[in-house]
Amino acid sequence: MAIDFKILDFAHPLSILKLRRTLERTQWLPPGDLEAYQLERLQRILRHAYNNVPYYRRLFDRHDLKPADLQSMADLKKLPVLTKDEARRAGNSLHAKNAYRYLPKPHTTSGTTGRPLEFLLDRGSNTLEFVYYWRHWSWAGYRLGDKFAEISTNHFLRRPKLIDTATAWQPHLRRLLLNGARVSKRHALDMAKEIRRRKPRFIKGLASTLFYLAFCLEEAGVRDISFRAAFSTGEVLSKAYREKIASVLKCTVMDSYGHMERTAAISQCQLGGYHLNSDYGMMELIRTTSSSAFGTIIGRSVGTSLYNYAMPLIRYDIGDIIEMYTEPTRCRCGRSLPLVRTVRGRTQDIIKTPDGRYITAAFILPEFVSGVGFAQFVQESRGHMQILVVPTDDWNPDEQEKLKNCAGRLLGASMRVEIRTVRQSELVSDSTGKQPVVISKLKAEP
Ligand SMILES: [Zn+2]
CATH class of the missing domain: 3.40.50.12780 (ANL, N-terminal domain)
Structure with missing residues (x-):
């Protein structure tokens, strides 16, 4: 993708x-x-x-x-x-x-x-x-x-200084980037302002x-x-x-x-x-x-x-x-x-953070670290995310810390992130027996 x-x-x-x-x-x-x-x-x-x-x-x-x-x-x-x-x-x-x-x-x-x-x-x-x-x-x-607009989580997550900003304009590409980690009612107003200004x-x-x-x-x-x-x-x-x-x-x-x-x-x-x-x-x-x-x-x-x-x-x-x-x-x-x-193809659950953001791209987090054989993101409650990692030989405490920091940047300080290493068989399955990447135990609106 x-x-x-x-x-x-x-x-x-x-x-x-x-x-x-x-x-x-x-x-x-x-x-x-x-x-x-x-x-x-x-x-x-x-x-x-x-x-x-x-x-x-x-x-x-x-x-x-x-x-x-x-x-x-x-x-x-x-x-x-x-x-x-x-x-x-x-x-x-x-x-x-x-x-x-x-x-x-x-x-x-x-x-x-x-x-x-x-x-x-x-x-x-x-x-x-x-x-x-x-x-x-x-x-x-x-x-x-x-001119075009593109919603990207990756771009902002890779640039820690930008993670709290709603948009970035790239004049050479004629591209207005909208931060996928900031999709909320509050940030929508900032995004709308930039869309009016840049007219993609x-x-x-x-x-x-x-x-x-x-x-x-x-x-x-x-x-x-x-x-x-x-x-x-x-x-x-x-x-x-x-x-x-x-x-x-x-x-x-x-x-x-x-x-x-x-x-x-x-x-x-x-x-x-x-x-x-x-x-x-x-x-x-x-x-x-x-x-x-x-x-x-x-x-x-x-x-x-x-x-x-x-x-x-x-x-x-x-x-x-x-x-x-x-x-x-x-x-x-x-x-x-x-x-x-x-x-x-693919459908998945959405994470909703306590500060009102809808996170749709948590699945990119394993790309930021080594040693993840499989990762599953389970939102247990509004303020609690469990990341279940099936580790490979490259997994170590440094990689775990890196994943935790990255998840923290994406999900924000209001969400407690807990990482657990598990065996494949211990991952959470849905009603069809599949093990989805993101599972929300909240009833997401809308
Ligand atoms: Zn056709």
């Missing part, structure tokens, strides 16, 4: 413009041509993986396969699915031997899964990410250089953060703010979320779905269709059931990188549940990117 771009990663304009031209074209290709484009890129990445990535060379050999044996989505199933646990165990053997050529940078993400994973993202993959967002935003009328035309944020921002603006009596579009990411955008954001921010809400490992991306067009960006990555569904009522199949999403040569992921278990049309269905917008009916 790309919430906070590091803009310097994208400062290579020629490759950006080249890819922009390609992706502007591919979205309108006849379906057969789009598929051919995708399979050609797949072949390229399979050959690279076989020749340069030790993990995949062993895997291909074990299954007695060569890249040329995998010419279609159906052929790809001859390789096993790569689970996140398997990717963790494989470690550096998933890195290409010549990864340095692709200018990679290491990243750690826990996403909303609570369990950090380290991986490399290279320059080509950053270019793809930038152009993909650019294209999606263009569907709403965005032009490069337009678009806003981006986690679905839940956008919703709580809209809720707080409304509660604070702010009625005069509008955007051309709001781009929600990272979580399921429920009907209630969408309606509140659209009515308070007076804009179209365009949702998107992706993940930091960048094997799949789905984005909503201006007519509401969820398009699978098949020129970005390759997605398939496993363990499927069909729903004849809607002519769809529902299954667990598995993605394959078409970019990111430093660490290509093939048949990577993304894990979210996706519902797709069995027959190709064209959207009225005319794009041939396939239509997805629903994304049943």
Whole structure:
């Protein structure tokens, strides 16, 4: 989930413009041509993986396969699915031997899964990410250089001096940052003031953060703010979320779905269709059931990188549940990117602090420390948060202190934070047996 771009990663304009031209074209290709484009890129990445990535060379050999044996989505199933646990165990053997050529940078993400994973993202993959967002935003009328607002918790949490401020204006990026740790009725007034002053035309944020921002603006009596579009990411955008954001921010809400490992991306067009960006990555569904009522199949999403040569992921278990049309269905917008009916991904509880703030991004905290195998945030009462940590070998008292300080910055002095190390089996489960990253024992309003 790309919430906070590091803009310097994208400062290579020629490759950006080249890819922009390609992706502007591919979205309108006849379906057969789009598929051919995708399979050609797949072949390229399979050959690279076989020749340069030790993990995949062993895997291909074990299954007695060569890249040329995998010419279609159906052929790809001859390789096993790569689970996140398997990717963790494989470690550096998933890195290409010549990864340095692709200018990679290491990243750690826990996403909303609570369990950090380290991986490399290279320059080509950053270019793809930038152009993909650019294209999606263009569907709403965005032009490069337009002012936009972005709700970010990460930016403010990484800069302790800024943690109490509601906004930050970045003139070089034409970006107004709104502090995700300060979404409250009180701070909404400060944010509204800056929005009036800077006049961003678009806003981006986690679905839940956008919703709580809209809720707080409304509660604070702010009625005069509008955007051309709001781009929600990272979580399921429920009907209630969408309606509140659209009515308070007076804009179209365009949702998107992706993940930091960048094997799949789905984005909503201006007519509401969820398009699978098949020129970005390759997605398939496993363990499927069909729903004849809607002519769809529902299954667990598995993605394959078409970019990111430093660490290509093939048949990577993304894990979210996706519902797709069995027959190709064209959207009225005319794009041939396939239509997805629903994304049943991530939803999570919200933390409400005693000083009236709604915290939606506690799941990023494990990215600030080492040694966390899994972290679960349990709000026991209004003023008490328990963080349950399943430790790895790197966990030690210094890391515990670091996590406590970071959580303190995010949650504020009015919340008592207690950290306990536990075994995986001791984490709190919800009614479906899952162990969510954030659990609130309060009844959150609204
Ligand atoms: Zn469409």
